[in-house]
Amino acid sequence: MSTEKPTAVRVYLARVRTALADLPAGEVEEILEDVRPHLAEMEAELGASARVEALVEGLGTPESYAAELRAAGGYPAPPPGGDGATEVLVKPAAPSPVAPRIALWGMVTVALGMALLAFSAAVSVDPDPLVGVLVLAPVFAVSLWLLMRRGIQSVLDLPEVGKLRESMRTWREGRGERSAAYLGALTPAWWLLCAAVLVLFGLLLMVRNTYAAALLPFLVVAAVAVVWAGPRTRRDRRLLWLAVPISAFVVGGVFGGLGAAIEQIDNRGSYYAGNASYSTPATDDYGNQQLSYGDEELRNVYAFDSDGKPLKDVYLYDEQGRPLTITRYGCEQDTGTTATRGSDNRFPRPKIVEGVQDDRGNLDGYNSSRSYCREDDGVPFAAAIPKPGSSTPTPSGTPSPGTPAPGTQPSGAPASGTGSGTASSTQASAPSTTGSPAKPAPPTR
Incomplete structure (x- = not known):
């Protein structure tokens, strides 16, 4: 710094010292030592040719800066009757x-x-x-x-x-x-x-x-x-x-x-x-995994043999030998609602039917108020099994020439000529459980 012409920082620091003149000299020097590093930064940014007004614009007047230091250090306010600059500091918040x-x-x-x-x-x-x-x-x-x-x-x-x-x-x-x-x-x-x-x-x-x-x-x-x-x-x-x-x-x-x-x-x-389903296995409310077909949850599976007869007590496993275990449901007789019956991989399961009934036992009527639940065994639909060598099920119409009509009696009497509807009805109502004579005998050697 020049000793002939004080810089803006020196002038600013001198005015701060003047505003703190009522404090002990040792404490003033200690305060100024804390201030000098910050003012040195300002001097480096402004340059030696900077004016005091530039410092005032950036930091405030030296008197207000001194008042801020006085308040931060817990020092008392300056006594009344000081110089004009100090009086401005005493009442800056007017x-x-x-x-x-x-x-x-x-x-x-x-x-x-x-x-x-x-x-x-x-x-x-x-x-x-x-x-x-x-x-x-x-x-x-x-x-x-x-x-x-x-x-x-x-x-x-x-x-x-x-x-x-x-x-x-x-x-x-x-x-x-x-x-x-x-x-x-x-x-x-x-x-x-x-x-x-x-x-x-x-x-x-x-x-x-x-x-x-x-x-x-x-x-x-x-x-x-x-x-x-x-x-x-x-x-x-x-x-x-x-x-x-x-x-x-x-x-x-x-x-x-x-x-x-x-x-x-x-x-x-x-x-x-x-988005494979196995990446995030879906579970039900009881923590058991769910079966699904596409995006639809499955609660029951029905199996049929090659003759279209339903199979019972079938146990399902995947390709790795793991049982396809899902929650089993049944009816709670006391409440007429559905309840859990554990979990297993045995199929098919009874179909759960729920509804409401009135005091006379009428189901799902306008006056029904009590819940009911029942378990229906059996298969609720008829399955058409494709014949060997055919990709589509054989229709239940008039049998082709040379083929015995399904459901005919062992006596070999000709089929009724009432049409295909009668033949279909007979097949559905009386399926044969023994060897049918209508089937061709195995070839002999």
Whole structure:
């Protein structure tokens, strides 16, 4: 520093010392030792030719800065009757803090809103959530107007801002000058990163939605603005109203982009895994696995032999020898409802029929009020079994020439000439359980 012409930092520091002149000299020196590192950073940024007004714009007046240090250290207020500069410090809060507080928290609200909107747009790769910027615009306008009307100093004098600045100063001192210098060196890279993310964000939205091209010019303007305003925020704190919301937008967009990337990776893994039912076995309310045919759950299976006769007590297994065990249901006579009967792989099972009945035993009538349940054995349908060498079941019409009619008597009497309907009825009502003479005898050797 020049000894002939004091720099702005030295002048600023001298005025801080003057404002603290009523305190013991040792304590004043201790306070100034804590302040010097921060002022040294400001001196490096502003340069040797900077004026005191630039420091005042960035940090507030030396007197207000001294008052902030006095309050943070728990020192008493200066006695009345001091110099003019000190009297200004004793009563700095004469103007109402409402407007500065609205300006401050309006900016914070806009920053949080921008982060949420960017996150929503990025995670869904959809520009529609960005319409919410129109809601935040009036809040930002009011906050900026109050800032320009009352000045940055009124905001810096707020108690919450003072506590924040003190916390940051304590953190800086706790981490040492090297950490503070390292973070300060990364600041220019952050503003360039913000600009790059804004442009890439607009291009990504254009890939999925062509109408998002209308947003690209605004994002480019924001990128230029943050590169211009970001490095100047240390000298002009008013530019924080521009840099902070844009930075919050970038942070929200980055986290949303990471979420979208994770979702894409997960969807790709699900695609390769397929949608096979065995990948996630379906279970019923009792924890047993379910049988299914396509998307339909099966509760019963009927088996038939080659002659179309139903089979009973069939036990089902899969190709690996595992029993196809599912829950068995039955009727609860006391309540007339369905109840579980354990689980097994034996089929077919009785068909469960539920309904309501009245006091006279009439089922499913208008006056029915009591539940009933019954188990119907047997097969509730007729199965047409394909004949060997045929892909379709043989119709139950008039038998072909030379073939005995199904259901004929062993006496060999000719079939009734009443038509195919009679033959079908006879076959359905009296199936033969012994060897039928109508079948050809096996060839002899």
